[in-house]
Amino acid sequence: MSWKRDRPEHPRGYHHGNLKEELVRAALGLIGEKGPNGFTFAEAARLAGVSPAAPYRHFRDRDELLADVATRGFLAFEAALTRAWDQGRPDPETAFQRLGRAYLAFAHDEPAYYSAMFEAGVPLDASPELRAAAERAFAALRQSAEALIALLPQGKRPPALMMALHIWAMSHGIAALFGRADGGRRPLPMSAAELLEAGTLIYLQGLGIGGDGPASDD
Amino acid sequence: MSWKRDRPEHPRGYHHGNLKEELVRAALGLIGEKGPNGFTFAEAARLAGVSPAAPYRHFRDRDELLADVATRGFLAFEAALTRAWDQGRPDPETAFQRLGRAYLAFAHDEPAYYSAMFEAGVPLDASPELRAAAERAFAALRQSAEALIALLPQGKRPPALMMALHIWAMSHGIAALFGRADGGRRPLPMSAAELLEAGTLIYLQGLGIGGDGPASDD
């Protein structure tokens, strides 16, 4: 039959053995190549070397596979952010810039995950696991914001939640608008990472954190 | 035939007369209801009361219709931003906040346009008109940034392009993450508009614009 690999790399019998994982890998590849909509249940099955109906033994439908990819994405995302923050060492400002770079690096290096998480239109409550994973990722961001805010004297501290949302929005905005590998939409005078770094510095400056005066040109 | 309206509202003969416009309207409705992917060429044709092949007389394919919608969106967007900016009256800071609110209002009130423009994956060079319209919209944003920067003393002026990109990124980030009508993804302690307004104020503060000087100034 035409859907079968001519020479399966790992010859198998009737049962695949690890189809669910392989479907996720295939989905990641397809989403990365052709966007979250170019991804097709049937084509993922083809890549995995099984019939078009086989995926339905592991996922209720296409959306459930997408939600699974998004969940794994949020888990990896949270790990990357937590690793970058590294408990605020050596100091919160430095760690925070590292966090920003990690955000963009994730969006850039794992476009398939990032698409599934933020651009595929997967509803957050597609599964409890998805919501929990997304929550944990945001919590990592928020914790960093709290550590930075603790640098300010009491009475000049903005709400940590708001600050986290601002940073998230700017990061996501830069990633979505300018962070793509192909630079499809607009040529920039600077890299996305530099843009975010500068924006974060200015924002923190506005809060009274870091530097020794307002930003100026060089 | 089943695709035909049982009782066309505006009875017509063999020729529709204004199909292109009606297809665009149908597309807007569908995108608004079901997202940029829920939109279907065939269904737009059904809404317009014509056969599934008729749209191909007006658009090469589904993507060209989407690109046309995006182009119209950018034109409307630029008009909304320019109107909000109102040449910086009564003063640039006030006008700038109005601009931000207009950005979010557009994303909120015209989700179909906004989706087609930024979330449907339409490549900017799908048509020269699209690119030109997008360019003009960004130019409006950049002009406002320039007017604001002019408030700063020379030597403390950041590049206007960078500032425009920052504001755009934050606006788009907030719109994409929190600006949806259904609030699908995350409950906020404040409205998207308030969030953007606060973020913009903090950012401008960091540049030394507005309020009574940077927060670090005492």
Next chain:
DNA sequence: GCCCCCATGTTAGCGCTCTTTACATGAGCT
């Protein structure tokens, strides 16, 4: 050690969309 269960895979098929090709209609110019 055998057998049967059922998780996992396949085949076949329905209904849908996208797109192309060949044909039909009629509005407007001459």
Next chain:
DNA sequence: AGCTCATGTAAAGAGCGCTAACATGGGGGC
């Protein structure tokens, strides 16, 4: 009045999502 060509329709092929009925064989219960 007659022609032309833009604009519509019908028909058809390919691909996809999903379901139902059937096939296979790995592993647990005996």
